[in-house]
Amino acid sequence: MEDLIPSVSLGAAATIATAAGLAYYCLTSQEEPAHTVVPVDDQSVAVDGNPHIRASKLVPPGTFVEYMYEDTKTLYESFQRGLRQSKNGPCLGYRPGGKGAYEWISYKEMFERASYIGSALIRKGVKADNSTCVGVFSRNRPEWIITEVGLYSYSMVVVPIYDTLGKEACSHIIYQAEISAVICDRNEQALILVRLAESTPVLKYIIIMDQASDELLAECKKARIELCQFDDMLKLGKEHLVPVKPSKPDDIATICYTSGTTGTPKGVMLTHKNVIAAVSATKMQITVEVGPKQDDCMISFLPLSHMLERCCEVREYTPFVFLREYFLLLDFKEKSGPGMRVHSSRDKLWLWAKVSKHLDERNEL
Numbered sequence: 306m307e308d309l310i311p312s313v314s315l316g317a318a319a320t321i322a323t324a325a326g327l328a329y330y331c332l333t334s335q336e337e338p339a340h341t342v343v344p345v346d347d348q349s350v351a352v353d354g355n356p357h358i359r360a361s362k363l364v365p366p367g368t369f370v371e372y373m374y375e376d377t378k379t380l381y382e383s384f385q386r387g388l389r390q391s392k393n394g395p396c397l398g399y400r401p402g403g404k405g406a407y408e409w410i411s412y413k414e415m416f417e418r419a420s421y422i423g424s425a426l427i428r429k430g431v432k433a434d435n436s437t438c439v440g441v442f443s444r445n446r447p448e449w450i451i452t453e454v455g456l457y458s459y460s461m462v463v464v465p466i467y468d469t470l471g472k473e474a475c476s477h478i479i480y481q482a483e484i485s486a487v488i489c490d491r492n493e494q495a496l497i498l499v500r501l502a503e504s505t506p507v508l509k510y511i512i513i514m515d516q517a518s519d520e521l522l523a524e525c526k527k528a529r530i531e532l533c534q535f536d537d538m539l540k541l542g543k544e545h546l547v548p549v550k551p552s553k554p555d556d557i558a559t560i561c562y563t564s565g566t567t568g569t570p571k572g573v574m575l576t577h578k579n580v581i582a583a584v585s586a587t588k589m590q591i592t593v594e595v596g597p598k599q600d601d602c603m604i605s606f607l608p609l610s611h612m613l614e615r616c617c618e619v620r621e622y623t624p625f626v627f628l629r630e631y632f633l634l635l636d637f638k639e640k641s642g643p644g645m646r647v648h649s650s651r652d653k654l655w656l657w658a659k660v661s662k663h664l665d666e667r668n669e670l
Contacts, residue, residue, distance in 0.1 A: 421542030
């Protein structure tokens with residue numbers, strides 16, 4: 306009989322017990338379901354009688370949702386609406402160094418920084434038009450959103466680059482999208498790009514958020530790539546501020562590249578109209594009862610290189626905070642300040658994810 310029982314360490318046993326307890330808690334503490342505009346099991350209608358082609362029940366047949374507000378047809382306008390609706394309230398929250406209390410950047414301050422980074426890129430010779438693609442190679446942090454809004458303010462295109470792509474994929478993206486400037490968060494990412502210089506001759510500028518290392522400085526000099534500190538770019542843009550030239554609805558907002566699991570990464574071009582339509586359609590489906598309130602806060606831990614996170618961000622730019630690691634989620638509840646809260650169901654999902662991750666890492670089941 307003992308031969309049929311797998312050997313499980315005390316740590317794994319405790320984790321299993323925790324998982325079982327958590328599962329019981331989730332099943333026995335369900336909150337009352339929120340009311341939606343249409344029943345969750347009957348949200349669409351068949352188009353021309355074809356059950357495989359569906360359309361929303363919230364709009365007349367043959368029509369599609371394009372936007373919800375006349376003054377919000379681009380991502381730039383979406384941010385401006387958030388600024389007005391919040392009355393210049395808190396926009397981006399973060400903990401310097403991952404410790405201490407959360408610090409907040411207001412909507413106005415955030416837009417000023419966005420204008421500075423956009424103006425600095427223009428000062429460096431980057432064109433302020435919709436043919437210009439700028440790469441962002443960074444984990445989630447305030448500078449990511451500041452850069453994004455800065456690019457939209459001058460009709461430029463955001464192209465996310467992420468760690469799991471691999472060197473060849475990074476080289477392909479920079480070459481194909483003709484990216485002359487990439488904003489990075491860490492030296493490790495910047496070094497990857499510099500070492501691809503021979504295959505990416507179009508790359509001229511690397512802007513780094515962290516302090517540049519001596520190794521990075523030397524390699525950039527050798528590759529003839531200009532290295533700039535993000536904070537220095539903000540100062541440059543402030544000194545040479547350029548009037549905004551916002552994107553239009555049909556302008557490309559972002560090019561999201563696939564992960565490359567089926568070959569060379571493929572770029573998906575999304576216009577401002579595309580993203581606004583997707584967010585507006587979702588918002589129409591969700592009632593005021595379910596949707597975010599003015600004092601709610603979004604937690605940014607899904608990668609900003611993926612459109613789901615960025616679409617959540619676009620919902621009138623509800624205030625949101627950046628977490629360095631998942632384990633800071635519960636800590637956020639204590640440190641974020643009044644008016645900011647985490648929904649209990651999210652706590653359950655987070656705990657379940659942590660337990661599952663721990664079991665996977667131990668590889669004992």
